[in-house]
Amino acid sequence: MTEMAGKVRLYMSMSVDGFITGPDDGPDQGLGVNGERLHAWLRAGGVDPVSHRPTGGGVNAEVFDEMMATGAVVTGRRTFDHAGGWAGDHHDGVPVFVLTRSVPDEPPPGHVRYVTDARSGVALAREAAGGRDVMTHGAAAAMACLAVGQLDELELHVLPVLLGQGRRLFDGLPPGQVELELLRSREGPGVLHLRYRVLGGSRS
Amino acid sequence: MSSIRVDMTISLDGYVAGPDDGPDAPLGAGGFRLFNWLDKRNDSGPSGEVFAESLATRALISGRRTYELAGRWGGDHHNGVPIFVLTRKMPDETPPGTVRYVTDVAECAELARAAVGDGAAMVHGAGAAQALLRAGELDELELHVVPVLLGGGRRLFDHLAAEHVELDLVRQVRTREVDDPGQHVLHLRYRIRPS
Numbered sequence: 001m002t003e004m005a006g007k008v009r010l011y012m013s014m015s016v017d018g019f020i021t022g023p024d025d026g027p028d029q030g031l032g033v034n035g036e037r038l039h040a041w042l043r044a045g046g047v048d049p050v051s052h053r054p055t056g057g058g059v060n061a062e063v064f065d066e067m068m069a070t071g072a073v074v075t076g077r078r079t080f081d082h083a084g085g086w087a088g089d090h091h092d093g094v095p096v097f098v099l100t101r102s103v104p105d106e107p108p109p110g111h112v113r114y115v116t117d118a119r120s121g122v123a124l125a126r127e128a129a130g131g132r133d134v135m136t137h138g139a140a141a142a143m144a145c146l147a148v149g150q151l152d153e154l155e156l157h158v159l160p161v162l163l164g165q166g167r168r169l170f171d172g173l174p175p176g177q178v179e180l181e182l183l184r185s186r187e188g189p190g191v192l193h194l195r196y197r198v199l200g201g202s203r204s
Numbered sequence: 205m206s207s208i209r210v211d212m213t214i215s216l217d218g219y220v221a222g223p224d225d226g227p228d229a230p231l232g233a234g235g236f237r238l239f240n241w242l243d244k245r246n247d248s249g250p251s252g253e254v255f256a257e258s259l260a261t262r263a264l265i266s267g268r269r270t271y272e273l274a275g276r277w278g279g280d281h282h283n284g285v286p287i288f289v290l291t292r293k294m295p296d297e298t299p300p301g302t303v304r305y306v307t308d309v310a311e312c313a314e315l316a317r318a319a320v321g322d323g324a325a326m327v328h329g330a331g332a333a334q335a336l337l338r339a340g341e342l343d344e345l346e347l348h349v350v351p352v353l354l355g356g357g358r359r360l361f362d363h364l365a366a367e368h369v370e371l372d373l374v375r376q377v378r379t380r381e382v383d384d385p386g387q388h389v390l391h392l393r394y395r396i397r398p399s
Contacts, residue, residue, distance in 0.1 A: 016345070016371060016394065017361030018218040037368060146353075160371035160394060162337075164364035170217030173355040177234055180216060180351035182390055185376060192373055194390070196216065196351060 006133040007152040008074070008122055010142040011067050012169055013038040013191075014156050019166035020139055030082035032166050038159055041191035059188035063157070071132030072097065072125040074145065079138030085109055090135075095128040097121045099141050118144035139169050147174055151198050153183070158192045206317040207324040208265065209344035210333045211258050212360055213238045213389075216349060219357035220330050230273040232357050238350050241379070241389035250377045254391045258346070261326040263288065263319040265312060265336070270329030276300055281328075286319045288312050290332050313341035330360045337364065345371070345394040351385075370397040 014020050015038065022032030031038060042064065045056040053068075054060040073090045077100040080086075088110020090096050096112045099121050103114045115121035122145055125134045136142050136151065145151040156169075180196040187193075214220055215238060222232030231238065245255040264281045268291040271277075279301020281287055287303045290312050294305055306312040313336060316325040327333050327342070336342045347360075377391040 016347075017364070018359075023366050033366065034368065160373050162361060162364065162369040162371065163366070164368070165366040168218075170353060170355075173217070173353060175223070175355055177237060177355065178353040179385075180353065181385060182351050182378070182388065185378060185390065187373065187376070192376065192392075199385075 005126065006071065006129050006131055008126065008134045008136060008145060008150060009070075009153040009155055010136040010145075010151060011155045012137070012139075012142070012157065013041065013159060014169050015159050015161050015163040015166075017162045017164065018168050018170060019163040020169045021167040022163055023165045025082060025167055027082055027084075030079075030084075035163070035166060037161055037163070041157055041159060041188060044189040044191070059186045059193065060191065063155070063186070063188065063193050066133075066155075067135060068092065069132065070094065070135035071129030072134045074099065074121055074125045074134060074136045074141055076138040076140035076144070077101070078140060080112075085112065088112055095125065097125050097128075099144055119148045119150060122148075122150040139167060139171065142169070143172055146178065146198065149200060153198065154180070154194075154196045156194045156196070158194060160190065160192070205322055206320050207343040208313060208316060208327060208336060208341055209261070209324050209346055210327045210336075210342060210360075211261070211346045211348075212328070212330070212333065213241070213348040213350060214360050215352050215354040215357075217353045217355065218359050218361060219354045220360045221358040222354050223356040225273075225358055227273065234354060235357065237352055237354070237386075240384075240386045241348060241350065243384075244379070244382060244387050249381065250379050250391070251382070251387075251389060254346070254348070254377055258326060259283065260323075261285065262321070262323040263316045263325040265290065265316050265325055265327045265332055267329035267331035267335070268292070269331055271303075276303065279303055286316075288316055288319075290335060309335045309339040309341065312336075313339065330358055330362065333360060334363055337369065340399060342396050344374075344396060345392075347392045347394070349390040349392060351388055351390070367399075369399070371395065372397065 022035035025032035222235035225232035371394040
């Protein structure tokens, strides 16, 4: 990887107790029961109905713009299915790589491509992004990228709420510690954006 | 007005101890990593200031498990403040030092509030924190978030009902100027909104 290469960065909204959905998430309710609370920060100061960009500028709009400036998406099959596949276009027609155990028979929609291996999925995404950052989305995809040492950063939108139950972001990691470094901490209306770099290895 | 405040060090993935914690390894496998930031507790920097606030609390509420694993703090956690230990079963022996055993969560909170006046009581241990949270008796969270993923262990937030508890972030303290990355930590204080 050259100096100019983009980062592979997880973007996730998470409650203080570590949940990225409420209970019973599924195709009919991607964020689970009452999980929409996790996306409240995107609407806190008003939202553009077409672009979904938070209106009124500020930190939340800047973080949203950074997300939308990524040049490829890596996601897991569950997140993809629960989001209706974003109708084949997550944002701006950038390539979307969906990690899946078994490739579906039907052709993928729009800009989507199915991949069965996290390492090659990330390699394809890095190449497709052409120097821009790569967005990773979903717990399983993030943990898969982390497990093969291919996750560079985490951008967590931490919502000031305890959900109590739901799907956790950090679950099913292989044993062993992963060291991180807090790169920045930005407070927007109703949310704290924390960016960590993955250092890997164990320090203890 | 009194405040009951959880004061806990957690990994970014939410653990207060590593895997397989028990009497022989109170912090679980690799759990000592969480407390490197305390090397700075007596410094004048941000972690020192935050730690001084912890020591300024006027009572301690702890779960029985944490209390026993910590060797009962010899009966004195800090400055001889009252220690209320939540336990399911009242022990037969007399408690050491300033310790008092309590079996009822609401009673425990009431006793602590009476003890601290308009100050704060510190809550230690995931079990006690969860019990107080479920009972609606928590006012604040002071989370010392360590930049590490432990990958497993004992979670601070667990066994809670699927009911949203709304918070307000009232303070964040970073430790940018600390040289050793192993001693970095993010101190987050949240106020719990009354339901």
